[in-house]
Each structure stands twice: as structure tokens, then as C-alpha cells.
Amino acid sequence: MNLLRALLITHGELGAALLATAEEIIGPREGLAALSNRGLSRDGLVAELRARLAELPAEDALLLLVDAPGASPHVAARLLLAGLTGEERGRVLGPLTGVNLPLLLTFLNRRTTTPPEELLPLLVERGRAGILM
Amino acid sequence: MTKAPHWIVRVDDRLVHGQVCVGWCDVLGIHRLVLGDDVIAACEFERELYACCPADEQSLEFMTLSQLAAALAVPPAETTLAVLSDPASAETLLELGAPLSELLLGGLHHQPGARELANYLFLTSEQAACLRRLSARGVHLVGQPLPDSPRLDVNRLV
Numbered sequence: 001m002n003l004l005r006a007l008l009i010t011h012g013e014l015g016a017a018l019l020a021t022a023e024e025i026i027g028p029r030e031g032l033a034a035l036s037n038r039g040l041s042r043d044g045l046v047a048e049l050r051a052r053l054a055e056l057p058a059e060d061a062l063l064l065l066v067d068a069p070g071a072s073p074h075v076a077a078r079l080l081l082a083g084l085t086g087e088e089r090g091r092v093l094g095p096l097t098g099v100n101l102p103l104l105l106t107f108l109n110r111r112t113t114t115p116p117e118e119l120l121p122l123l124v125e126r127g128r129a130g131i132l133m
Numbered sequence: 134m135t136k137a138p139h140w141i142v143r144v145d146d147r148l149v150h151g152q153v154c155v156g157w158c159d160v161l162g163i164h165r166l167v168l169g170d171d172v173i174a175a176c177e178f179e180r181e182l183y184a185c186c187p188a189d190e191q192s193l194e195f196m197t198l199s200q201l202a203a204a205l206a207v208p209p210a211e212t213t214l215a216v217l218s219d220p221a222s223a224e225t226l227l228e229l230g231a232p233l234s235e236l237l238l239g240g241l242h243h244q245p246g247a248r249e250l251a252n253y254l255f256l257t258s259e260q261a262a263c264l265r266r267l268s269a270r271g272v273h274l275v276g277q278p279l280p281d282s283p284r285l286d287v288n289r290l291v
Binding site: 011039040041042043044068069070071072074075078079082 | 146147148149150151154178182183184185186187240241242243244252
């Protein structure tokens with residue numbers, strides 16, 4: 001794998017705002033994109049995801065990050081994965097739900113040094129650790 | 134005065150999602166949801182997809198349209214939101230004998246050739262024709278994505 005990219009699938013402009021904020025904190029990074037569910041049906045969002053996946057460079061992989069569990073971005077991500085097979089399926093990771101700034105920053109800082117099987121549990125841990133009472 | 138428990142029937146091409154569980158049911162204190170769809174009722178993967186959206190205090194049941202038609206014939210023990218994927222499912226419910234006085238159109242998103250009635254409501258010619266048939270059978274068609282949204286009189290627009 002050359003680069004682990006990330007696609008934030010969210011309501012409204014949340015994904016784009018999270019990416020812009022993360023880059024304000026740690027600087028510009030490559031391989032990041034956001035997709036809003038605004039105006040898209042379930043099938044329309046899945047079709048958009050398929051189009052994004054078709055543009056994925058052959059040597060790269062893609063992590064899907066979504067906002068709320070069970071909401072339409074999560075459903076669409078799972079439907080996308082269910083339709084993938086073989087090598088293509090192996091290049092898509094996630095989806096992880098509840099994406100927040102600590103999770104995203106950890107992803108950006110660790111994606112090149114931490115193997116995916118360790119990175120995903122770390123992201124979940126950091127995302128949860130970002131919520132305190 | 135508290136309204137007696139009743140059915141709310143909503144058409145939404147995203148089915149059970151955030152706007153339904155958080156924006157509608159949580160706001161109105163509705164704890165029972167029904168997803169009426171023959172394909173989803175028969176598919177474990179699809180059922181599991183939607184099962185993780187409702188909050189802990191909300192229940193989600195999966196019914197075929199035939200099962201839902203029978204359920205709609207009886208007043209529910211608690212106010213219940215039934216979700217359908219398209220107007221054709223509502224027409225099927227009527228043909229199966231379900232009483233349906235009002236249909237909420239909560240979300241039909243853009244697709245090629247669809248006409249925009251509101252930013253959450255786009256109708257293909259087939260969907261518009263279906264809604265006209267429902268209107269002719271006395272169904273009140275209301276465009277309303279959220280409880281606080283203006284109620285759009287769709288009977289006049291199709």
C-alpha cells in the first residue's frame with residue numbers, strides 16, 4: 001500500500017469542516033476528501049461512493065469515516081462494502097462511526113507508521129478518549 | 134389535550150436514518166418505529182443495517198407491506214411511525230385494505246428527470262402519477278421532513 005487515504009462521509013458540511021480544521025492544526029495533508037449526504041437518497045449516496053472508489057489510485061487504500069452510527073452515511077458505506085469483492089474489498093477499511101477531531105488527528109499522524117490492524121483500534125480509542133465529562 | 138396513540142406514515146427514500154430517529158421520533162417522544170418494506174423484511178443484512186439507528190429507548194420492527202397493512206387497521210398501543218421507501222408502497226398498502234388518511238412525504242431526493250417540489254421532495258413522473266392516484270382516493274399528502282417544518286399541501290402540487 002502506497003497511501004492510506006480517508007473519505008469522511010457526513011451530514012451537511014461536517015466532514016469538510018473537520019478536514020479543514022485538522023489541517024489548520026497540523027498542516028496540509030494529502031489523500032483526504034469529504035462527501036456530504038445532502039440531497040442524496042440512499043442509492044444516490046452509494047452511487048457517489050462507488051464513483052469515488054473508482055478514482056482511488058491502484059496502490060492506495062481508503063478508510064471510510066462517518067459521523068453517526070445508523071445514519072444514512074453509515075448505511076451507504078456498509079452497502080458499498082457489501083457490494084465489493086476480492087482485491088477491491090481489501091483496499092477499503094472501516095467504516096468507523098463517530099468521527100471527531102481527536103480521531104482524525106490521530107489518523108493523520110499515524111497512518112504512515114501504524115499498520116491498519118493496529119491503526120483502526122487506536123482510532124476508536126482516541127475518538128472515545130476525546131469525550132470527557 | 135393529549136392526542137390518542139395513532140399511526141404516522143412517512144415516505145422517505147433514506148428509510149430509517151438520523152432525521153427520522155433524532156429529528157422526528159426523539160423530538161416527539163415516539164418510541165416505536167416500523168419499517169415497511171418487503172425486500173428489507175426478508176433480508177437479514179438490510180435489517181441489521183437499520184437496526185443500529187434507533188436510540189435505546191426506541192424500538193424498530195420490520196414488516197412486509199402485507200403485515201403493515203394489517204397493523205395499520207388497528208389503533209396502536211402507542212403512537213408509531215411507519216416508514217416506507219416510496220409512494221408506490223403507500224399505494225400497495227391501500228390496495229391491501231389499510232386505512233390511510235394522511236401520508237407524510239419526508240424525503241424523496243433528487244434523481245434524473247425528477248421535478249422539485251421542495252429541497253427534500255423531488256418527484257419522478259411515475260411518483261407524481263402515483264401520488265395523484267393516492268390523492269384521488271382521499272389521502273391527504275403532506276410534505277414535511279421535520280415536526281417543525283411547514284406542512285406542504287402536496288395534493289395541490291401533483
